[in-house]
Amino acid sequence: xxxxxxxxxxxxxxxxxxxxxxxxxxxxxxxxxxxxxxxxxxxxxxxxxxxxxxxxxxxxxxxxxxxxxxxxxxxxxxxxxxxxxxxxxxxxxxxxxxxxxxxxxxxxxxxxxxxxxxxxxxxxxxxxxxxxxxxxxxxxxxxxxxxxxxxxxxx
Amino acid sequence: xxxxxxxxxxxxxxxxxxxxxxxxxxxxxxxxxxxxxxxxxxxxxxxxxxxxxxxxxxxxxxxxxxxxxxxxxxxxxxxxxxxxxxxxxxxxxxxxxxxxxxxxx
Numbered sequence: 246x247x248x249x250x251x252x253x254x255x256x257x258x259x260x261x262x263x264x265x266x267x268x269x270x271x272x273x274x275x276x277x278x279x280x281x282x283x284x285x286x287x288x289x290x291x292x293x294x295x296x297x298x299x300x301x302x303x304x305x306x307x308x309x310x311x312x313x314x315x316x317x318x319x320x321x322x323x324x325x326x327x328x329x330x331x332x333x334x335x336x337x338x339x340x341x342x343x344x345x346x347x348x349x350x351x352x353x354x355x356x357x358x359x360x361x362x363x364x365x366x367x368x369x370x371x372x373x374x375x376x377x378x379x380x381x382x383x384x385x386x387x388x389x390x391x392x393x394x395x396x397x398x399x400x
Numbered sequence: 401x402x403x404x405x406x407x408x409x410x411x412x413x414x415x416x417x418x419x420x421x422x423x424x425x426x427x428x429x430x431x432x433x434x435x436x437x438x439x440x441x442x443x444x445x446x447x448x449x450x451x452x453x454x455x456x457x458x459x460x461x462x463x464x465x466x467x468x469x470x471x472x473x474x475x476x477x478x479x480x481x482x483x484x485x486x487x488x489x490x491x492x493x494x495x496x497x498x499x500x501x502x503x504x505x
Contacts, residue, residue, distance in 0.1 A: 270504060270505070273466070273505065274504055274505075276481070276487075277466055277487050277488075277489055277490065278486075278487050278490065279485060279486030279487040279490075339505070340465045340467055340468060340503070340505055341467075341505050342467055342505075346467075350466070350467060350470065350477055353470070353476065353477035353478045353481070354466070354477055354478075354480075354481050355478075355481050
């Protein structure tokens with residue numbers, strides 16, 4: 246298979262539970278196939294690697310028609326926490342780890358994790374805001390350099 | 401499904417070389433498959449992962465996830481990828497003579 250994928254660079258740009266997981270699953274799936282993986286966290290996607298936030302990610306229960314929940318119900322206090330808890334339970338049954346454990350699994354599997362420099366500056370963050378496993382804070386240009394020769398996936 | 405000759409035994413395998421009948425597996429076959437995928441020799445930690453993978457499949461009918469491998473096989477995730485760079489779960493399943501794992505995790 247000469248046209249097999251050998252490298253993927255995945256961009257995670259959203260900070261909701263459902264915005265973050267697909268990128269993590271894609272990156273882990275790549276490593277499991279022996280494919281090189283970079284993950285670039287930008288904008289609210291950086292919550293997945295932010296020590297203060299990554300244990301407290303929530304499903305968006307408003308403005309999320311896929312959930313099939315009336316907007317007014319989705320906006321009730323505690324609704325997002327409730328739906329998130331249900332989803333976490335289901336994921337645990339399927340052996341999908343919580344985000345902090347997933348990030349460690351990814352780093353240990355050899356995936357390289359990066360934060361977007363522009364976003365870091367915009368949100369007044371520093372290296373210390375992020376998990377130890379972070380490979381670096383890089384510019385868009387540097388990201389393209391790392392991604393060269395592989396596939397880029399935006400989520 | 402087709403028949404391949406591995407270590408001089410006729411073995412039922414799928415298109416990607418995964419054994420379809422785990423009972424046909426022997427250690428000689430493991431060594432031959434490992435060599436074919438570029439792992440030579442099989443060291444003690446390789447065997448530990450392969451046996452864990454195989455035993456868990458024979459007990460539960462399902463191959464363990466990479467998460468379970470890292471937590472319960474006694475070999476850390478980092479080491480798993482050093483031992484099986486082209487994918488620990490997939491390669492340990494193939495060398496251990498069980499069908500290809502189907503999970504996404």
